Amino acid sequence: MSSHDLSLSRRIRQTPFTNKAEEHGVSGFTVVNRMLLPKAFKKSIEEDYWHLNSNVQIWDVSCQRQVQITGPDAEKLVQLMTPRSIKNMKVGKCLYVPLIDENAGMINDPVLLKIENNKFWISIADSDVLLWTKGVAISYNFKVNIIEPEVYPLAVQGPKSEELMVSIFGEKIRSIKFFNFGLFNFLEKKQVIARSGYSKQDGFEIYFEGYEAGEKLWDTIWKAGKKFNISAGCPNLIDRIEAGLMSYGNDFTIENNPYECNLGKYLNETSHNFIGKSALEKIKIDNINKQMRGIIFDENPCPTCSHPFPVYSENNEKIGQVTSAIYSPRIKKNIGLSMISKKYWNKGNKLIIETPEGKRRNGVITSLPFPE
């Protein structure tokens, strides 16, 4: 299917940075959490990839909405929602927490931020965790308040991001470790800045509170970024797939459990009570029959993966589907993500990928993230 015009309305929300992305030549959007996410700028994805690998970029990722949980039972509620233990989580920490339903199906794979002792932000991928959280909280009678706050993440990504951020917020930026955050002043207001981001480069995410001053923040970063060769960008598909970063709704859905998504290492199944515990225990005993894998496959750059590409074994059994794919100019082959049947999921196994032009391409299972 070809691409088409996106009709805009209040329902598809703009961000504090949409006008700035426009100014810098955004040419395509997608919709995440009913909010615009820039998907293409003037540069090709490949040019953009090389730029991201050696410079610094500014990305409007406001669609990473926050679900804010405050109140005396905030921690209790958050802990009930994830099989990952948050017992030792400290204020200032970010934690990747799979959220699952009663069948151990993935609800979302957000980053959890502990803002204060009784205040958490769940920074979500594309599903309404706000409604899920509110629904769960209702009958447990938890003393919590659950809202979507006016927080709009803006990402600064790339190897020069530390120098750029230091030039604006000072030397203290250097002390933020990966998946930690600090508080920094901007226009006399404290802002959460984390070392994190949806790329395999170094980078930061500013969880910008407020809406009105958004363009001022963008302009400040842009101005300071000029000497670091900054450009306006967005999550880069080549970089994301190479890093093995999955996309909820694309690479996995509520039909998948965390083991299938390679998230077993984030589960503390025995440490506490949580939704989906018995289902998860059952899966651990029965085992899974498919799991996320990296695939490298041949020939000229594959078409856009807007529909999954079927994956076959050498004896023509359907064994998976590639849900994210692109040509990697570094590996000089196509790369993709696919759940693969157990019998075929070992590294080095050969398989066949069918792309929409009707081509059957030879592929091989690789490790995730993709080899350097």
Add this chain to the structure above:
Amino acid sequence: MSSHDLSLSRRIRQTPFTNKAEEHGVSGFTVVNRMLLPKAFKKSIEEDYWHLNSNVQIWDVSCQRQVQITGPDAEKLVQLMTPRSIKNMKVGKCLYVPLIDENAGMINDPVLLKIENNKFWISIADSDVLLWTKGVAISYNFKVNIIEPEVYPLAVQGPKSEELMVSIFGEKIRSIKFFNFGLFNFLEKKQVIARSGYSKQDGFEIYFEGYEAGEKLWDTIWKAGKKFNISAGCPNLIDRIEAGLMSYGNDFTIENNPYECNLGKYLNETSHNFIGKSALEKIKIDNINKQMRGIIFDENPCPTCSHPFPVYSENNEKIGQVTSAIYSPRIKKNIGLSMISKKYWNKGNKLIIETPEGKRRNGVITSLPFPE
């Protein structure tokens, strides 16, 4: 903001009818419930409006996803989720049911279908009612099964829709009353067909179960529709606003309660227990200070309302914002929907609407639906 290319992916789901909509010249989409909804075809919205008013159209409204609730506690759960009583609801009935949260904020305004005694479909507007329902069910320990079934609504709308549907499904179609449904065979499978739709014309919605045979259904309707001058369309903005049909996310959100949305007549606050009951009772006593109104306003056709238009009183007080608007070729003025402050909401009151070109236009409050 100008419109832009929509980047497609598995996350933004296609429907069984997307290829058919493409074949018939769809030129723009929006995203509802993470699924494509056609928004524009070759014809202008005005041409489309006149066609809809005197012929028949086929619309891909698969994005009206179903939340299916089955099991011995299905009715109990549904009743807990809405202030509208479903006590006397019979199998075969559709019911417009506001869903509210614990603060009486609108979660969604779906149509509820009672498929069997222990089987309901909630046919939703744009918010994840699936996750809300699952969350609520978990904590109450209800014996229910909640899924999003493989059901893809296809609408047949317009004054000639009954004749067209009779020519395919037989005379029994005529006996379906407004907001009721019957079961009809298509390719030896029973399908739910309701007399309903997101227009003020007569029409039907086929809750098509399955995916594969979708194109066959479209082709059958298309072929039979030729003698009724059928065309491929989508919810028409002129028709929708004239009918006073609101759009969740555009005209109201979780920040609004049902009274503000003119939905008071659908509430049976005292008949049963439901989420948000005490909040709703408090609102009834304290009263509301704004409510949805129709506005007719002057001059040449207004621009697309992708951002709300501010509304002012004659003494320049901000009293609302138009969230849906378009020029009506029948009324020969612009028409819009806006929540309006109590002091100014009476029919006939004059007000000023500011449109993005910087124009201040004279307007007046009217009844909803807009006068014939």
